[in-house]
Amino acid sequence: MTRVGLLYPSTYEIAMSSLVYHRLYFLLNDMENVYLERLVMPSASGGPVQLRGLEGGTPLRAFDYLVVPVHYELDYVNIARALMGSGVSLKSSERRRPKMIVGGPAPTANPEPIADISDAIILGDLEPSLGWLESVLNEDAPLEPSRGVYVPSLGPHEVEVASASEVPPGDVRRIMAPEAAFTLAVEVARGCPFSCAFCMDSYLTKPFRPRRPEDVVSEAKSLYSRYRLRVAMVGLTINASPWFKDILRSLSKEGVEFSLPSLRAELLDEESIDLVASMGQRTVTLAPETSQRLRVALGKASRDEDFIRVAEAAGRHNMTVKLYMMVGIPGEREDDISEAAGLVKRIASLARVELSVNPLVIKPQTPLQWLPMKGEEELNRRLKLLESLAPHASFSSYDPFLALVQASISLGDRGTLKYIAETAAEGGGRGAWRRRAAEGMLLAAVRPRRSPLPWSHVRGPVGEDALRARLEAYLREVPEAAEELRAEAA
Missing domain, CATH: 3.20.20.70 (Aldolase class I)
Structure with missing residues (x-):
C-alpha cells in the first residue's frame, strides 16, 4: 500500500479544529491502496523536530507521500522543521521520497515561497483535483500539471485556481478531540x-x-x-x-x-x-x-x-x-x-x-x-x-512584526525559502524572524510591487x-x- 502522512504544520489542537483536516483524513482513508497516519507539530516553535505518525508511529521519512493542508503562511517554517528534523532533504529536487503535495488558501494565492519544497500544489478547491490525487496516491502516477494542480519543478507555469461547481455533501465522521476549539x-x-x-x-x-x-x-x-x-x-x-x-x-x-x-x-x-x-x-x-x-x-x-x-x-x-x-x-x-x-x-x-x-x-x-x-x-x-x-x-x-513577516512570505518569490529554512534551523521563533528581518526579508512587504508579480502565472x-x-x-x-x-x- 501507499504510505501517506497527513501532515498539519501546527499543533494537534489546531489540526483538530480544521474541518478540511477531518475531511482529508476520511477521504484518504477511503482510498483503496492508501495506508494513512496523521502527523502534527509537537509545539508552536522550536528547532527541527522528528515526527512520527500518530496511529502507527511511522517516521516521517518512511512515508511515500505527505499531504499537507496549509492555512497560515508562518506555518511554512513548521513544514521545514518537520522535514529537516526527520532527516529529509528540504528541496524536492534532492529527495526521492516522501513526495509532498500541498494545498490550502496560502499556497493557492502564491505557491512560489514553498515551490522548491513541494512536489505538487493543489490550487483552489480540493474536489476538482480529487481524481488526480487518488490516481497519484493509489497508483503512484506521475506528478503532472492538471486543472488546479501546479508542479513547481517545471518552473513557473500558468495554472488555474480550480473551484467546485457546488459544495459537496458533508461527512459526519469526525476524530473526536477535546483539545480542539471545535471539532464539529x-x-x-x-x-x-x-x-x-x-x-x-x-x-x-x-x-x-x-x-x-x-x-x-x-x-x-x-x-x-x-x-x-x-x-x-x-x-x-x-x-x-x-x-x-x-x-x-x-x-x-x-x-x-x-x-x-x-x-x-x-x-x-x-x-x-x-x-x-x-x-x-x-x-x-x-x-x-x-x-x-x-x-x-x-x-x-x-x-x-x-x-x-x-x-x-x-x-x-x-x-x-x-x-x-x-x-x-x-x-x-x-x-x-x-x-x-x-x-x-x-x-x-x-x-x-x-x-x-x-x-x-x-x-x-x-x-x-x-x-x-x-x-x-x-x-x-x-x-x-x-x-x-x-x-x-x-x-x-x-503582533505588527509578525504581520510584516506573514506579508513578506505571502508576497514572496522562490528566494523566500532561504528565510524560511534559516528560521526553521534556528528554532522558528520570533528571534529567528528578527534575524531574517535584519537580512532584508521585510522589504517584500514594505515596498510597492510591480507586475509581473511572483504569482502572476496563477490565474x-x-x-x-x-x-x-x-x-x-x-x-x-x-x-x-x-x-x-x-x-x-x-
Missing part, C-alpha cells in the same frame, strides 16, 4: 459574494456557493445527535446565504446547539439575533474594520448604523459584541482611527464589547497586492492609539486586470492612499 463544523456556504479589497479568501473562492438549507440542517442534526456537542456553522459570509434564517429556524426547531462566525451587519435583522440568542450563543461577532469612509471604499457596504442596530438587539439579549478592526489601511488618517473608536464607544453603550484589532496584512490575489504595508513602529503606534480611544471589556491584537477567479481596475477605483476614492504610493515610488 458544517460548511454553510463556500466563497463570498462580496469583494472587499483586502480579503484574499473572497477573491480566491468565487463564485459564492450557498448550500441548500436541508443539506446543512441534516448534516448538523446528524453531527449533534452523534456527538452531542455544539456544531459550528462555517463559511466566509454565511448570513449572505438566502436561506440563512431558514437554517437557524430549523436548527432551533430541531434543538441543535450551534455557533456562528463573524456576520455581515447589514444582512442581520432582529429576528436573526433572536434566533441566535435563543440557542444560547452569548456572543455576536462583527467586523466594522475601520471608519465608514475607508470601509465603503474597501468594498464593505456596512454602515455605522448597521452595527448600532445589531448591537441594540444583542444588548437586549445581554449578548457580548465582538468586534474585528484593522489599522494600517492605505490612506488611513488619524481621523479614521478616531471615527472607528467612536463607533466602538457607541456600541459599548449598548452591549459588552470585546475588541480585536489587527494590522492590515497585504495579500496576493487582492486589489491591494501592489501596495506597501506600513512599518512596524507605525503599526504599533496606530494600534495603541485605537486601544487608547476605544472602550472595551477586553482587547487583543496581532485566480478574478484576473489581474480586474484587480488593477479595483485598485485604481480605491485610489480615486482615497486620495491619501494614492499620495502614499507616489511617495513610496519616489
